Amino acid sequence: MRGLISTTEAAELIGVGAAVVLDVRWRLTGPPGRADYERAHLPGAVFLDVDTDLAGPPSTERGRHPLPEPDRLVAVFRTAGIGGSTPVIAYDDADGSVAARVWWLLRWLGHEQVAVLDGGFAAWQAEERPLTPDIPHPAAGDFTGEPGSMPVLDADAAAGIPGDGVLLDARAPVRYRGETEPVDARPGHIPGARNSPASAHLGPDGRWRPASELAEHFAALGASTGKVGVYCGSGVTACSVVLAMEHAGIEASPALYPGSYSQWSADERREVAQGHEAGEVAP
Template structure:
């Protein structure tokens, strides 16, 4: 089953799904940028979801975007009218980083049918489809979330997987190498992890590249672990979710390290590697 939906497909199914707008920007000082974009225009009927407030807990020892409080997720889903068997579509501005985080969190709490609008709101606009500035009224879904439907890695599990399996670092190559670190206080990567920048999985128009399988073969060339486990991390568990989505499209059951690099470096006793090789 594909985890993606095209703009045209969504337009045909719009009456039968709940749409969540998860527009968000990691690097902006304006934390309300996503909401501002939503107010300016969105897919008709879409509910706005605040990634920082509703898809993550407050920053702390668990990293910059720890796993969210299930009660907060449940309240958000109920507000959108979601029940156990509701079909859900998430989208963001273009590249689907935030939409993939929503896709992963919803599946983690037990929502089975979640898809991501490939290419995001940009694809919707490019298809010439209608937009709305009207915010839908709150609804009264009855979903009961049950976190734990997807496995996760903690720091110890990530270290073990880097040693015995395949742990992918989804950040840009220069951050992986420790050449620059614009967000977190320590630069480098988890020793033994393999760099696989999330941006390389995306086409120029923000959709997932059409040669995902071939790209995956190039990524893991020389690092084949057979049927062994694959894990993914990034800076804080957002862009790594995008890579999780790409792997899911290929039938690869990867495991997310939600705390990611921003959690790893909270403990100064944890080792740090630099350079472009796993270390």
């Protein structure tokens, strides 16, 4: 089990207790997702908080959601009930980007059995599948993991990608162009980056677009082959680009810049660009 999982497939696994389910509902400007989780969630789902469970402490040097220390992250996943071979299903209530953060982190630690619920909470609810307010207390799992199974970039490496590859910015177009910036130090984007917003991954029904359509999307951006890096505001949403490229059948995993624009824009030595890049493809 890798990548995306349908509500039907997920229901089968959940119905027999064959998967750990993680609820990671979160919003950039709030309110926190825990209150929604406590009202209703998928049966057996464990809530993980992006800010405290799936990221290290924020700083101007590392960004708003830096990668957590591996040992602490392993402990979080063990507490959620994950074992070495446990299938994991992650969901959110937006475009799947936050769930993709869980997918990416587990893959980074070497865990292959993880998927994002296609359509997320909205699709599950629309199909009138079971929901509950009951908070589970799973037995601790025996998960172990070592970082390094997914490629990462630091700021210097990200700066060099546009010279001989493609750097993708997963934020909304208005933030990429620098027309607005709700949370980070300076509006704009990393020079040379092309916009590939996470919203472009979804179809009108809220589910992920077919692999063939996503392949065309990335081909138009020049990101089907060669060196590709991805970033967003803080390294969360960009994980969905990695997932979308894998779903599209692109063999090489793009490298994630975990510090992303929150780290970049806080460093006055780093240039920022605004508007579209030459050759930019409209999302």
